[in-house]
Amino acid sequence: MHATVRSVIETASDAAGDVCILDTEASPEHLSRGTAQYAETMLIVVEPYYKSLETGRRMALLGKDLGLPHVALVANKIRDERELEAVRQFAGQHDLEIAGSVPFDESFPESERAQRAPLDFAPQSAGVDAIAKIGRQLVGNGRA
Amino acid sequence: MKLVVAGKGGSGKTSISGTLARVLARDGHRVLAIDADSNPNLALTLGIPADQMGEMPTLPRGLLRRTEQGSELSQTLEEICASHSLTGGDGVTLLVMAHPQHAGTG
Numbered sequence: 001m002h003a004t005v006r007s008v009i010e011t012a013s014d015a016a017g018d019v020c021i022l023d024t025e026a027s028p029e030h031l032s033r034g035t036a037q038y039a040e041t042m043l044i045v046v047e048p049y050y051k052s053l054e055t056g057r058r059m060a061l062l063g064k065d066l067g068l069p070h071v072a073l074v075a076n077k078i079r080d081e082r083e084l085e086a087v088r089q090f091a092g093q094h095d096l097e098i099a100g101s102v103p104f105d106e107s108f109p110e111s112e113r114a115q116r117a118p119l120d121f122a123p124q125s126a127g128v129d130a131i132a133k134i135g136r137q138l139v140g141n142g143r144a
Numbered sequence: 145m146k147l148v149v150a151g152k153g154g155s156g157k158t159s160i161s162g163t164l165a166r167v168l169a170r171d172g173h174r175v176l177a178i179d180a181d182s183n184p185n186l187a188l189t190l191g192i193p194a195d196q197m198g199e200m201p202t203l204p205r206g207l208l209r210r211t212e213q214g215s216e217l218s219q220t221l222e223e224i225c226a227s228h229s230l231t232g233g234d235g236v237t238l239l240v241m242a243h244p245q246h247a248g249t250g
Binding site: 001003013018024030036063074102132136 | 148150152155156159160163164167172174176178179180182186203220241
């Protein structure tokens with residue numbers, strides 16, 4: 001499975017304008033098997049509490065070990081400035097980039113309960129808006 | 145751009161992957177989304193209706209052939225997508241990887 005994922009990413013088009021997005025397993029173990037090897041950007045989604053940040057830090061190390069040119073955290077489910085500051089502090093201590101932050105948004109669990117995509121269920125929500133911003137920033141940075 | 149989204153279970157990585165895919169496709173990018181999670185539910189955040197998900201064509205194992213360098217796909221990605229992908233909202237192409245623990249369970 002891991003070798004197949006690796007080959008699919010390797011083979012995916014990197015023509016201008018084409019985007020390939022891999023949603024990975026939750027455990028960091030697959031990263032040591034090189035599933036992400038042929039990607040250029042790794043986003044690590046973290047929540048503002050220690051266990052999540054610590055897992056994120058370990059994943060970032062594995063990503064950097066694989067030689068990925070761009071490894072960054074996304075601070076997710078952020079409720080207030082204090083929580084964002086906690087992520088910033090952790091990232092600063094460990095020399096990690098933050099690609100952006102996404103506010104806690106009740107419409108995400110609601111969309112899941114409604115079995116719909118957040119973009120269809122709550123297209124104007126703050127969460128969708130923040131994710132869109134992060135995506136456009138990534139492709140706008142010439143990493144598309 | 146080839147982008148990998150990682151994170152602890154429950155962190156929201158699938159919502160973020162799916163929403164990124166949809167937004168970029170809506171902006172005019174050709175987007176291939178790959179679900180390699182052992183509990184695959186990227187389809188939902190791409191807007192693929194739940195009743196279609198039961199028939200999700202996961203990638204067969206044995207798609208790789210050995211080469212001197214290691215391994216490569218035995219079909220082109222286009223061929224694989226033609227027979228094994230679903231199309232989500234805004235034209236996102238979705239491939240779902242088969243996990244060993246799901247082998248034989250359909």
